[in-house]
Amino acid sequence: MNYSWTVLVLTVTVSFNLWSFTLNNNVDAAFDSEEVSINLSSSSTCINTGKSTSQILGYLEKAIDEFWNTVPTSNLRLKKGTLVSKGSDFESDPLCQGGINSPCTPNGGLTVSDGIFIACNDNIVNFASTSIAAATLTNNIEGTAIKGALILLNDRTGSQLASLDDGAFISVIAHEIGHAIGLGHSPEKENLMYYSTVTKRESLGWDDIEGTTYLYPKRDKLFGLIGCAPSGFAERDPEITGEAVISPSHLRVTKEMEKNETISALFSLLLGLLAMPFIIITLQKIKSRK
Amino acid sequence: MPITFFLKSLCVLFLMVLVTDGQSKTKKTWAYDEHSGEAEERDNDLDQKHKSTYEKEFVPYMHNIGLGIGTHSPFLGRVQVDDSGTQNGLELNPAFTLSSMFHLSEHFAFTPSVSYIYSRNNAVDLTKKKEFNFKADLSLILTTGIGPFHFLFSPGLYLTRISGDGGETTLKNGNATESFYLPKESSTAYNFSTGIGSQWYPFQNWSFKSTLDFFNYLEPDNLRYSLTLTLNWHYVDPSKMWR
Numbered sequence: 098m099n100y101s102w103t104v105l106v107l108t109v110t111v112s113f114n115l116w117s118f119t120l121n122n123n124v125d126a127a128f129d130s131e132e133v134s135i136n137l138s139s140s141s142t143c144i145n146t147g148k149s150t151s152q153i154l155g156y157l158e159k160a161i162d163e164f165w166n167t168v169p170t171s172n173l174r175l176k177k178g179t180l181v182s183k184g185s186d187f188e189s190d191p192l193c194q195g196g197i198n199s200p201c202t203p204n205g206g207l208t209v210s211d212g213i214f215i216a217c218n219d220n221i222v223n224f225a226s227t228s229i230a231a232a233t234l235t236n237n238i239e240g241t242a243i244k245g246a247l248i249l250l251n252d253r254t255g256s257q258l259a260s261l262d263d264g265a266f267i268s269v270i271a272h273e274i275g276h277a278i279g280l281g282h283s284p285e286k287e288n289l290m291y292y293s294t295v296t297k298r299e300s301l302g303w304d305d306i307e308g309t310t311y312l313y314p315k316r317d318k319l320f321g322l323i324g325c326a327p328s329g330f331a332e333r334d335p336e337i338t339g340e341a342v343i344s345p346s347h348l349r350v351t352k353e354m355e356k357n358e359t360i361s362a363l364f365s366l367l368l369g370l371l372a373m374p375f376i377i378i379t380l381q382k383i384k385s386r387k
Numbered sequence: 388m389p390i391t392f393f394l395k396s397l398c399v400l401f402l403m404v405l406v407t408d409g410q411s412k413t414k415k416t417w418a419y420d421e422h423s424g425e426a427e428e429r430d431n432d433l434d435q436k437h438k439s440t441y442e443k444e445f446v447p448y449m450h451n452i453g454l455g456i457g458t459h460s461p462f463l464g465r466v467q468v469d470d471s472g473t474q475n476g477l478e479l480n481p482a483f484t485l486s487s488m489f490h491l492s493e494h495f496a497f498t499p500s501v502s503y504i505y506s507r508n509n510a511v512d513l514t515k516k517k518e519f520n521f522k523a524d525l526s527l528i529l530t531t532g533i534g535p536f537h538f539l540f541s542p543g544l545y546l547t548r549i550s551g552d553g554g555e556t557t558l559k560n561g562n563a564t565e566s567f568y569l570p571k572e573s574s575t576a577y578n579f580s581t582g583i584g585s586q587w588y589p590f591q592n593w594s595f596k597s598t599l600d601f602f603n604y605l606e607p608d609n610l611r612y613s614l615t616l617t618l619n620w621h622y623v624d625p626s627k628m629w630r
Contacts (some may be wrong), residue, residue, distance in 0.1 A: 116553075117512050117513035117514050117556070117569060118514065118570075119556060119558065119567035119568060119569055120568040120569070120570060121565065121567065122568060123555075123568045125570060125572055162489060166609070167465070167600040168546050169462065169578060169603050169609070169611045170545075170576040170578055171576065188487070198506075203599070213518040225562075226561075226562060228562075229561050234522065245529070281558070281566075282558045282559070282560060282567055282568035283558075283569065284558055286470035286558075287466075287467045287468050287469050287470060288467075291557040292558060292560055292561070293559070295470035295471075295473030296470050296471045296472070297470070297471050298467070298472065299467055299474060300465055300466060300467045301466065301467065302466060302467045302468070306462075306466065307514065307516060307549055309571050310547060310549055310576050311514070311549045311574045312552075312574070314547075314574045314575060314576035314577075315576040315577060315578055316576070316577050317577055317578055317579045323477075360558060367528060369555065
């Protein structure tokens, strides 16, 4: 499996004429839970980021509520966690073994067992430049399910994170969370997943929304009640019925299954729409006879 | 919260009016039974006439089939469109609609429709997005001097399908470049929406329709709006259609 390690820089230099969200791994991996907790290292001093851990927790909450939990077409719900102690390695060790190469071989000592973990880190291999704000790696993937991801904030002396205002700091954390949930960079500046900070970041762009929708598609509960729960899901996991407990990664299916699922859903809906007038007419006729 | 309350109230109001609309006709018929003698016979005749008129006018029938074209603006004011923080407004995403209308009573109609929305980004995007929208509108019909005017209560289901062909693309990453992966499967999101709208028939065969759909209407803090505007042509010939 190949996956990219990703960083965010604090300058704006280029743009491309190509629109698309991208992924940071080649297996379309996503968290297999609809609710993902994000914790912050309690042992991080974060001195050179210019922010305290309690401030960073506050930014984390805004990054979740103002960006990733706002996608109407996505089931993903991120949750602000707490301060968690995981050891000093997270503050000093490199993200990848043998330096930053592509593809990155994750440093096994920094594996995150569950959810997303944020730490301040001052390793020069991770942050060759003070203009690099943060680095993220989904370093625990099983099959197509992300189990854990690590976000490191640049805590080197002279880190330009310290010069960011609250809004920019929040967007840096939000950008890194985007990588942690499986998204790669977007080529367009209006998207949060653009590789660099921009003048002002208010909300997600279309690439961000579509990428989140692709990895964590919304399945409104009522959909199962009208008989349109796709049959393909039951074949993949016979223990699961309906749609309520199916995890997002299971929802992404092969193109053939997706085709069958869509046809099945459209057919069911069409039948439902056609049947409704007949039901109404029949009820009206019964009523008029009475 | 007020919007959620408003939508729920609107739904309840529509249902109440629909029910009372039918009941008032029935009461009118029963009133004739209170008379007696010749008057009763005449009134019974009137009752029969009224009843036949009632059945003729108010038995539901398919009134028309419509084809529409317009534009769809999703999640108004909540998507960033440039690097200075500007949010999206009205967009030109073509929407194609097929609809039909069934009269339920003098003042109400049921108008199911299906729409296909073409995302303009598809032309330049490596991933493809297709949107289908199924609606089950309930119309309150008002007759005005400038043609029939429908107020719509508009529950619906949106299907958003995103797919890609896989592959890689090279993008900036920090101070260097990196290969990022493109989606290679497809994924469909299902969203229930509820909405309000209006439809104006300035001519018998033409109508303008506007619908404001609400997403996440059970989460007031996370409410999103989408606006659809369409121009519709209707095939209207009740005498030749199923009734």
